[in-house]
Amino acid sequence: MHSVTVNINGKECNAREGSTILMACKELGIDVPTLCYHPDLSIAGNCRVCVVEVEGWKTLVPACVTPITPNMVVRTDSTKVRKTRKLLVELILANHHNNCPECERNGNCELQDLAERYNIRFNRFQTDEKPESSVQVSSAIMRDNSKCIMCTRCVRTCEELQSVAVIKSVGRSSEIHIGTFDDKGLGDVACTQCGQCINHCPTGALYEKDETVPVWAALEDPEKIVIVQTAPAVRVGLEEALGLPIDHHTGKMAAALRRLGFNRVLDTDFSADLTIIEEGHELLFRLKDALVEKKEVPLPMITSCSPGWIKFIEHKHNDLLDNLSTCKSPQQMFGAIAKTYLCDKEGFDPAKIVSVSVMPCTAKKFEKDRPEMNDSGFKDVDYVITTRELARMIKEAGIDFDHLPVEKFDRFMGDSTGAAVIFGATGGVMEAALRTAYEIATGEEIPFKGLNVLPVRGFKGIKEASVLLPDEMAEGWEFLAGVTLKVAVAHGLANADKLLKAVKAGEAEYHFIEIMACPGGCLGGGGQPIPTDMEKRMERMRAIYAEDESLPLRKSHENPEIQLLYAEYLKEPLGHKSHHLLHTKYTKRDRF
Amino acid sequence: MEKKVLLAENQPEFGAGLEKALNMTPADVVYEVRDSGMKGRGGAGFPTGVKWNLAGAASSDVKYVICNADEGEPGTFKDRLLIEKYSERLIEGMAMGGYAIGGSCGIIYLRAEYPYLIPVLERARQNFLDRGLLGKNIRGSGFDFDIEIRPGAGAYVCGEETSLIESLEGKRGEPRNKPPYPVNSGYLDKPTIVNNVETFCAVPHIILNGSEWYTDLGVGDCTGTKLFSVSGDVERPGVYELPMGAPLKDLLELAGAEDIQAVQVGGASGATVPASGINRTLSFKDLPPGGSVIVFDSTINMVDVLENFMDFFVHESCGQCTPCREGNLRLMHAAQDIINGDLCCKACMAPYFELAEAMKISSKCGLGQTSANCFVDIVNNFVELSDECHCGEYRCEGGDE
Amino acid sequence: MVRNPKEIVTEGISEFGNGRERIMQILTKVNSELSYVPSEAIEAIAEATNVSAAEVYSVVSFYSFFSSKPRGRNIVRLCSTISCAMAGQGDILRSLIDEFGIEPFETTGDGRLTLETTPCIGLCDQAPAMLVNGEPHVKLTPEKACEIVRGLE
């Protein structure tokens, strides 16, 4: 694309030919308002608030759609443009349940921002009643169509990023709404509960099911022992959600949780390390069964830590369920171990434990309610709140996060390694697994500079890597000598879908695949701060790898508390106890 | 006064135009059509030759020729008549379009309200196949062409060409963003021409008689003849053919309009002309002649007409873009308020005129860009607004700036 | 005999193909045979054309002639746009409502009849007009319209 001269708001400037007027304005620092536009998604051009005046056109044109042409003369600030935009915002608001003070997105809403920017003090078109709230509930995702402005960002998210496509525009004209097949609830269709639609919604029409209320109640209850775990990606999103400058301080997060009154502040990173031990061995044993015992083993083995992904495969590719690792997700491993091992160690009565999990993810809310997730004899995890919900609790409690001291996690389930931290980024589980599995099988450190397995990092939709195993192997793993281990990583369910189709078609052969439901991995999860876009994902990813590098221990099997757990309780990876507490099975679900 | 071509008693044989075209180069067919100055007969009035030239220049192994037979503009039925009587002419014109742009797939998108025309079209296709005027290697020219009839399912907006294409692709009939234009990326992303039934029907006549002949048929630089569907308060409702550029008066005389309060030209999305305007001309410069002419006599309350039209647009908006989805609804409520006497002063009306303007300039497709026309025309010409506010409505306060 | 929706879809697919661009044709076939498009048909079409059921449902919901709810064996569509309205459509509608006891978009208890109003059906020169199962009836009077509807199976 070459540069051409255009005139915007009376100034000659250069813009790239073929890029949209919106992009050109952005590069030139001219703010054009948008609602249906989202940088992650295709262009819909339906809200029309981005209209601008272009010389030679009878009508205004949408800046998000219209390409720059040489010598174009554009006005983004004329009276005509301003008046039209204002009127459009009035029209939207006139058919909108605007109760900002009671709204999920109060203070962080693109529509509210526009109402403010265009000084809507009096809506000339507010002639009849505002629509009433109509909240549809599912296990994690709430939808209130009275707040929906029909920008279709959620529809495009579900289809383009996630290839789930369970939500669509239904009906037409004034009856139009976002609906599902037969207008069923999201819980009754193949929705993965990933929450990406929430993150991409400009308004309060989509939000997570709130679980802060029972968490507050548990914290108040002197009879209860309330423990909390926080996922790797939460620590790189929390400050953003609090509206604070970002220095990614895990220690402040631990301090805040303690101030909130949690009796034990523990870490999902601990159980991420545990997952690696179990999953790494599972992979090695599957390879052994295949190569030595010549058994029909389901390969490639596919990771199972992302509950949105699990629900996706259960609906859409359930012929491959045997390929899934039987490992529970780190959240659920944590839950099962906390109500058994931790109670033993701390002398807690498991019946009194309330296990709370803070996640970057909405699908984890669904996961904790799966009927099989009670291997501890209790519900393994009681409540799941998102990064956003935790931020709300911290604000509500009046905790001055910025000035908190740096504190540590509590013992027995609080230690972690860099390998666990990187679980929060796409490719992280793969990298962590390779660091451990390679070392188990060869007795040597994985031969990547600084342990950084760069080929599986970054935002490419599908990443591949191969690791040549040496001729000298550790005892018991000689059969792997000289084998090239082939792995792949996909993030965002659309990429996962593509990858699985390639595998099924025999176009690609791998031993091990990592899949995360959300673009960028958990750092871009459906429970993360809004907005989440490429810029934010990149920033969070940088923070994750920086934290990994900064830690003294960077391999899961070096985690001392994990070593203690095996020595005192689990005995061995994939052993009897592990099998009972840490592994699970999957359910076939309907395609639609 | 009636100068007939499409509806002439003595018609050239079906297929004669195609046979002549096959002896010309495709480019010459395009040029002849271009030189005729014919503008599309579906309402938007885009020069047909220019469209065909663009599609011809697009490089692709597959190109589509689509006939827009979704005739949904209220008061329009000329395409129905053409298909009933001249479906072979239509198929002939489409084949010529295919030859001109280098496409061999023709599709007729027929509105669901006309299922009884399917057998008529099938028969015409079979006749052409039997005569070797459709199919492979037509008349040894090496040119292949066939057509398929595809149904709509009741959506006015599917007459908009990109919405029509979406519908053909099995989707909701929601208009696309432009660019890309169909001539470059249309049906299944291939170069596509979409033309009205009448447009295709005129092409064989142009090729047989020459572009100059066609140009001379019109008045001034409006070329050719045009079909008008006339209904409402007239003696002889029906389809009339007049030179393009003829005065509205001539048409009204033919159809037998005696008592005229207003005339709706171009359907609900066209212009509402008060009786004083009947000397205006039916041309793209003056009253864009979509094909529908509805006459209202003095017994009619024009605000009832307005409500009927706004109800139509509220029903038919695809609903994807803000100004049209929300705007039509507001204008319909305003029409009802006028009827109920709740909206009667200039100050209260002002926001609705502003809304009408915003819809016109910010809607995504022609539907929303034109649906407020009748509101503005009818309120301006047929509603008396007082200077002082009697509405007792809060709307008079506030307002913009 | 009312056929199984899946059977109709299968037949439609062999007739028209299973590309997504065939969805309108298959839906039209199901809709005209059963008077509506049941969920089973939507699922079968989605499966065959490799799109989601939500997508097909969304398409069905867009077009006035399709319905995802059961309708009567006979569908009467009375034009309600201006030329027909001026020619007395209102009286016809009222007498149909009175005689058959249903409002527009309702179905008689015996499943014989669904009454609908529709925008312009292109018969304005012979207003008022209606379509009965797709067949045009023109220059209607209330008596004539009721008689036609009475005669339906």
Ligand SMILES: Cc1cc2nc3c(=O)[nH]c(=O)nc-3n(C[C@H](O)[C@H](O)[C@H](O)COP(=O)(O)O)c2cc1C
């Ligand atoms: C809402 C809307 C409805 C339309 N309906 C029709 C129609 O029924 N028939 C038609 O030929 N063109 C219709 N058009 C115009 C088409 O978009 C397109 O311009 C036309 O089919 C091109 O053919 P032509 O150049 O031969 O006129 C409609 C446009 C809009 C915006």
Ligand code: SF4
């Ligand atoms: S969605 Fe936005 S504008 Fe609407 S009520 Fe919520 S905060 Fe206010």
Ligand code: SF4
């Ligand atoms: S939660 Fe995920 S799968 Fe469900 S509707 Fe939203 S984007 Fe689609």
Ligand code: SF4
């Ligand atoms: S729910 Fe949100 S993202 Fe989806 S269409 Fe409505 S406003 Fe847009």
Ligand code: SF4
């Ligand atoms: S103007 Fe109306 S019909 Fe056209 S795209 Fe917008 S909502 Fe749809």
Ligand code: FES
């Ligand atoms: S942002 Fe351009 S139309 Fe919505």
